[in-house]
Every structure is written in structure tokens, then in C-alpha cells.
Amino acid sequence: MSELRFVRLGFGDDAVEYLEAWEKQREVHAARYADEIPDTCLLLEHPPVYTAGRRTEDSERPLDGTPVVDVDRGGKITWHGPGQLVGYPILKLPRPVDVVAHVRRLEEALIRTAADFGVATTRVEGRSGVWVLGDPVEERPALGGLSLDFDPRLTDGEFDPRLNGPEYAPSNAGQRREDRKLAQIGIRVAKGVTMHGFSMNVNPDNTWFDKIVPCGIRDAGVTSLSYELGHDLTVAEVLPVVEHHLRNVLEQAEPKPRDIEAEAAIRAAADAKSAAGVKSEAVAEFTAMAKSDAVAKSDAGADAVGQPARA
Numbered sequence: 001m002s003e004l005r006f007v008r009l010g011f012g013d014d015a016v017e018y019l020e021a022w023e024k025q026r027e028v029h030a031a032r033y034a035d036e037i038p039d040t041c042l043l044l045e046h047p048p049v050y051t052a053g054r055r056t057e058d059s060e061r062p063l064d065g066t067p068v069v070d071v072d073r074g075g076k077i078t079w080h081g082p083g084q085l086v087g088y089p090i091l092k093l094p095r096p097v098d099v100v101a102h103v104r105r106l107e108e109a110l111i112r113t114a115a116d117f118g119v120a121t122t123r124v125e126g127r128s129g130v131w132v133l134g135d136p137v138e139e140r141p142a143l144g145g146l147s148l149d150f151d152p153r154l155t156d157g158e159f160d161p162r163l164n165g166p167e168y169a170p171s172n173a174g175q176r177r178e179d180r181k182l183a184q185i186g187i188r189v190a191k192g193v194t195m196h197g198f199s200m201n202v203n204p205d206n207t208w209f210d211k212i213v214p215c216g217i218r219d220a221g222v223t224s225l226s227y228e229l230g231h232d233l234t235v236a237e238v239l240p241v242v243e244h245h246l247r248n249v250l251e252q253a254e255p256k257p258r259d260i261e262a263e264a265a266i267r268a269a270a271d272a273k274s275a276a277g278v279k280s281e282a283v284a285e286f287t288a289m290a291k292s293d294a295v296a297k298s299d300a301g302a303d304a305v306g307q308p309a310r311a
Contacts, residue, residue: 002038002039002092002251003038003039003251004038004039004040004041004089004091004246004247004250004251005037005038005039005040005041006040006041006043006243006246006247007028007040007041007042007043008043008044008239009021009024009042009043009044010044010045011044011045011235011236011239012045012082012235015044015045015046015047015082016044016045016046017046017047017049018046018047018049018051018069018080019069021042021044021046021086021088022071024042025042025088025090025195025196026195028040028042028090029090029190029193029195032090032091032092032193033092033191033192033193035092039089039090039091039092039250040089040090041087041088041089041090041197041243041246042087042088042090043085043086043087043088043239043242043243044086044088045080045081045082045083045084045085045086045235046080046081046084046086047081047082048079048080048081048082048208049069049079049080049081050062050066050067050068050069050077050078050079050211050212051068051069051070051071051073051077051078051079051080052068052069052070052071052076052077053071053073053074053075053076053077053078053186054072054073054074054075055074055075055076055216056070056076056077056216057076057216059160059213060076060077060212060213060216061077061212062211062212063162063163063211064211066211071196072188072195073186073187073188073195073196074186074187074188075128075184075185075186075215076213076215076216077212077213077214077215077216078184078186078199078209078212078214078215079208079209079211079212079214080199081204081205081208082204082205083201083202083203083204083205083224083226083235084199084200084201084202084204084235085199085200085202085235085238085239085242086197086198086199086200087197087198087199087200087242087246088195088196088197089106089194089197089198089246089250090193090194090195091193091194091250092192092193093189093192093193093194093255094192094255094256094257095192095257096257097189097192097194097257098255098256098257099187099189101255101256102187102189102194102255103128103185103187104123105249105250105253106185106187106197106198106246107123107128107129107130107183107185108245108249109242109245109246109248109249109250110130110182110183110198110200110242110245111123111130112245112248112249113200113238113241113242113245114130114182114183114225116241116245117225117229117233117238117241118229119132119182119225119228119229120132120133121182121183124179127181127215127217127220128185129181129182129183129184129185129215130181130182130183130185130200131179131180131181131182131220132174132179132180132181132182132223132228133179134173134176134177134178134179134180134220135177139177140176140177140178141175141176141177159218160213160218161210161213161218162210162211162212162213169207169210169221170206170209170210170213170214170220170221170222171206171207171209171210171221171222172221173220173221173222173223174221174223174227174228176221178219178220178221179220179221180220180221180222180223181214181215181217181220181221181222181223182200182201182222182223182224182225182228183198183199183200183201184198184199184214184215185197185198200225200238200242201222201223201224201225202224202225202226202233202234202235202237202238203224203225203226203232203233203234203235204224206222206223206224206227209221209222225238
């Protein structure tokens, strides 16, 4: 990949309003598409704001009418604000764009960043982003005095954690020792150029997430580097480390277009084996991969997966 340029737009008292940053993304996107500038990553903090991707459902939005900015990225609803490092990598990729590979590269850079600060993170099958894994279910503390075998979030499709007290709040996932998301990813690809990107929780007030169903996930929560480390960490400290790993991962990558015919052939072979009752590790592995890839594509928005792009 070509050289990656970083632009620090604003942090702290100079945090950038979301709509202003969105317009800046459009300007940079147009310039990158026209080959007027190199691949560029905008880095910044936002004042508090909720943003909703295209798949967001009404039942996942704030109950109190707090305003939400509906955006043209994939994924669902999330929060941005102080203490969270936001990155918008605007990159030209070969078409048809391999969206999954792009999401995986962003995840890898953030996983390496967390590791540099002593926080072990990973990917979770079927869920994009970067996660801190929780304890095994049988080792987690009971909720409200009840065994986790009776966790209503797992059995009641209409259970709403926003209405059921702090023991179910996304911000308290660490106390429950559950899987918890450290970094969110939601992108858009239009004309072969990416927009939007990632947000990494450094030291935010995670109770902002309690007003929503973050990323539409009801049985997990959110965390931050500061929470996991047990001491405060600032965005200024994390910023150069994120830049280092983004540069290493993205510049050293050799993006290739999606091989649609090969994907179709592999899928057809797996379907044929499944239909014939053939159980194999290859079929199981492909099924798991397809599930994770589908989530990554949905978090990339419709433009990236072959539907018409929106202006």
C-alpha cells in the first residue's frame, strides 16, 4: 500500500464536532479518489455524540430522546466522546474491494496497540471490533443474585438492559467479567475509497454507552484501556502508538481485490458437502469464517458489498 499520511484534527478542548469531521471526511475522500492526495488517516476526539449506522434499530437508540446522528457507514449505534481516540482511514483500495480484509487490518493495528500497553485483546467470531475476553461463564459472578444460567439477555429477545439497572449496564461488563469491546469499527466504501473507521476507548466515561445498546449487542459490554490497566491513560499517550501500528499494518499490506468467483466456488463446495451430510473441519471452518465475514461486511455498509453507493 502507498505511504500513509496522518492528520491530527483536534483533541481535548479542540475536539472536533461530528458533523464537521464528517464533512472533512467527504473532502478528503473526494481528493483521494481523484489521486490528489495519498492515503490519509484523520485522527481526533469528538465532543459527546451518538451515531447510528444503517442497521441500527429503533429499540437500540436512547430512550430519553437524546439526539442521534444517522450516518452512511455500516454497523449499528455507538457513542463518541472525550477519552476516545477516533480514526478515519481514507484509503484507495483495489476494486472490487475486499472489505473483510480491510476490517481485519484495522483490528490488527488496534490489537497491537492494546498489547503495547499490556492489555490482551482479540477478535470475537461474528462480532467485529477488538475485544477483551471475559471469564468462562461458570466463573462469572451472579447477576442480581441469580445464576448466569438464567441471564435474561440470553433467553429473552426483547430484554432491554437500559431498563434493568446497573447490573446489566454495558459499562459494567468488566465487573461482570464478560466479553467487552475495547474498539469499535464501522466503515463505508464508495468508489473504491474507504471512509469512517474506528474508535478506541482510552479513558472515556463509559456510562454514556448505557443509554444505548452499543453495536446492537445486548449480552456484552464495553471497556477502556484505563479500566483494564487499573490506572489512567490519556489519548495523547495512545495516539503515537496507534499511528505506529496503523502505519506498519497498512503500509506493509498488499491489498488485493476480492476474488468473487473463488468465494462462490468455495461456498458452493461447502454447501454441497453440508447438503450431503458430510461433516468436516473444512466445512465448519468455512461456516465460521463466512459468519464473521458477513458481520465485517455489514459493518462496512451497503456500498462495500455490491449495492448502489449513496451520494
